[in-house]
Amino acid sequence: MRAKASRVEQRSKIPKLPFALRFALRDLLGDPRGFGVFIACIVIGVAAISGVSGLSCSLAQGLAREGRTILGGDxxxxxxxxxxxxxxxxxxxxxxxxxxxxxxxxxxxxxxxxxxxxxxxxxxxxxxxxxxxxxxxxxxxxxxxxxxxxxxxxxxxxxxxxxxxxxxxxxxxxxxxxxxxxxxxxxxxxxxxxxxxxxxxxxxxxxxxxxxxxxxxxxxxxxxxxxxxxxxGAEADLKAFAADAANAFPQAGWESRTRDAVSPQFSRNLDRFAQLLTLVALTALVAGGAGVANAVQGFVERKRAQFAILKALGAEGSRVFRIALAQVLAAASFAILLGLVAGAAIPWGAAQALRDLADLPVSASLDAQGALYGALYGLLVVLIFALVPLGRAHEVPVAALLRDDPRGASLARYRAGAAAAAIALAVLVMATSFDVKLGAAYVAAAVAAFALLRGAAWVAMRLARGLPRSRNARLRFALANIWRPKSLTPALMISIGLTQTLLISLVLVEGAIHNELARADAGEIPNFFFIDVPKAQTEAFVDFLSAEAPGARIEHVPMMRGRIVAVKDAAIDKTAVADDAKWALEGDRGVTFSATVPANSALAEGEWWPANYVGPPLVSLEQKVAEGLGLTIGDSIRVNVLGREVTAQVANLRRVDWRSYAINFIMVFSPNVFAGAPYTELFTVAYGAPSVAARDAKDARLAREAAKRFPSIVSVRVKDALAAIDKIAGQLALAARAAAGLAIVTAVLALASALASGQRARLHDSVVLKTLGATRLWLATAYALEFGLVGLAASLIAVAAGSGAAYAMTTILMKIDFAFLPWTTALISLATLAVTIALGLAGAWRALSRRPGPELRQP
Incomplete structure (x- = not known):
């Protein structure tokens, strides 16, 4: 007895969990039904986000760990x-x-x-x-x-x-x-x-x-x-050495690197690409948000009786809400934990493949910060999509719960909570973005896509309700399902629309990149760049090109290499530079001089110098780069060219057509600046051909003859350079498509969840209609019409949204032409429509297969 009393006394000293949490855990463990899709959507999204972050961190650590080897020294x-x-x-x-x-x-x-x-x-x-x-x-x-x-x-x-x-x-x-x-x-x-x-x-x-x-x-x-x-080799010695070298030779004009930053450009590109993949993975998580909302809605529907009993026994609505929220958060915590475990395994699984295929120094490791961000993303998405459905457990009175009547519920506070979670998610996206502009653009695009799809769902429901009464009973039934209370239209539109928008935008961006290569085949851009043409051989090389390619457009300009070292008398490393202008500072850039405005560019501001100008050095800058550097007409810029520092005044700004692939430069100086300086000529040659095969043969002959006659001159075939870039873009697109595939999976899960949440109403409808003589084929046709009409409406919106997103990415960010692919877009839309109808019919199969007799006899 004493031992038993002692055990009771010890148990009484153990702190008890709050009632709401104890009740929620017992209820969830006793009946975990309906959370499968919920957990799967969160696991996939969190795993993708934390996995991308972990892989990026592992590659960054590999670069740092093998910095000496990669750089070849300290x-x-x-x-x-x-x-x-x-x-x-x-x-x-x-x-x-x-x-x-x-x-x-x-x-x-x-x-x-x-x-x-x-x-x-x-x-x-x-x-x-x-x-x-x-x-x-x-x-x-x-x-x-x-x-x-x-x-x-x-x-x-x-x-x-x-x-x-x-x-x-x-x-x-x-x-x-x-x-x-x-x-x-x-x-x-x-x-x-x-x-x-x-x-x-x-x-x-x-x-x-x-x-x-x-x-x-x-x-x-x-x-x-x-x-x-x-x-x-200590870190302090390395920093001191770099500082001493800069101080000892302030006008050296060299590019310096240290083992802790072996390839700044590669690191920046890695950060940008990791951010892009993270945003695509976040899209997968958000696309699964509809599945979260549907799962929570189904959970509330299943627990109506329990919640009603709790309220009847005196439990306040806030306590009922806390119980429901505790169950949802417990399931979410389990899903987030599984997602983090799966995400942590991604770097270990991909490390060897990246070492073998891409020769990248991946050092697989755990990324605590990435895991934290992944967990926060998952939690915020759960709150965004779960708070409003959970609010019904708090606000709907007992009587309404028992008779399946949700009217009278005031969900304003829960909508405000979901909005607050959405704002927190947007802030987190921008706070963790390498490129804040890209993060802000993603947030704006996501909000616009949700608003557009939700608005389109509202319009579709209003149109379906306002259409004249059809004589076709199946079409009439399908239209009624689109607009009736608790319709699946909003959930279906969001799930289908978001995924298809992502797919179309990725496909169109990749198509635009491939289209650049096609421009080379069409003869719209130069065939060759010829580099390192000695000044003494300029006239001979012009004669050679004119003989080998009669009628070709030949252009050539002097070229040297230089790097910007200061703007407005401030060292460039102490100057704030816009992200879209940093590329101009990455290593040495080509510089030239000219008495006239170069072709393929036009003056945007200021005046060009006279042809016979003699005076202080003047320079013409590309407009966007000048804006990124904070330079205007009259400001000074210092450039190191061939070890000589030249300080020039900005005389004018130019708009440059970079897509012409003609000879273009960021900086064009007045001719007097480099009088007598050693330089080589840069040539381009452009010509047409009756066919791609004839063009390739002409290219091969010209390259062969140029190499024979002028062995020191380098010929770069533009088509080959574009093909190399296209190959890299294709490899990167594989990773983006893999992340987009996760969005498709979560969207399918969300779609299945939405269909499952409507089973109760469909079962009731099918029983009544079968009693009135409807066949299984009749019902299947009506359901196919319903899902087809909703899928078609979502596809139309997705084509417009995806095309708009791709247009913005290609023309604004990538500076290439947008190329709409009608057949590919139509194929994606038809495939999405077929999957929607197939999943819809599969989800409605239970209702289609039930006989009315047993259902009508149930109490």
């Missing part, structure tokens, strides 16, 4: 078109071990003249690579692959070059004025990621061989890179 410095001075090398050597490489584009050609663009990396095998290893096939030391044998230096090449030139190891190719032996296949290079995107296959040679090929002529675009491995 710090790197690069100059374009000029080498490092002896003083600069001495400064670096005094602080660490050096490794130098040179990067440039050139043409590799067979003896018969067949040529291909290549990306040259010239190294010193004695010091390269400092970290990691180069993988060759056949396996051999890098020095052995690149050494000179029988008077010919060797090269290690990307296997793509062998395919393009139809060559094999042991063959010889011409690069510049030298012959090289294809000695090995280049399987991997440890610092590949730091080099950015190339348009041709990699060719690795020695730096001595590069000079011997006579490619690095004055003014040619060669990027010289010095990597420094510090003797003291």
């Amino acid at each position: 710090a790197s410095f690069s100059l374009v078109s000029r080498e490092f001075s002896p003083e600069q090398r001495a400064f670096f050597e005094a602080r660490g071990r050096l490794s130098e490489i040179s990067l440039m584009r050139a043409m590799a050609r067979r003896d018969d003249g067949e040529a291909a663009l290549v990306e040259i990396k010239a190294v010193d095998p004695a010091t390269y690579p400092t970290f990691g290893a180069v993988a060759l096939d056949p396996d051999m030391p890098l020095a052995e692959a690149l050494e000179e044998r029988n008077g010919l230096p060797g090269v290690a090449v990307d296997p793509m070059l062998l395919a393009r030139l139809d060559a094999k190891l042991g063959d010889a190719v011409m690069i510049g004025v030298s012959r090289f032996t294809l000695r090995a296949i280049l399987r991997s290079e440890p610092d590949k990621l730091a080099g950015g995107i190339g348009f041709g296959p990699r060719v690795m040679m020695t730096r001595a061989a590069l000079w011997g090929a006579e490619l690095a002529t004055p003014g040619s675009i060669v990027r010289h890179v010095v990597r420094v491995t510090l003797r003291g």
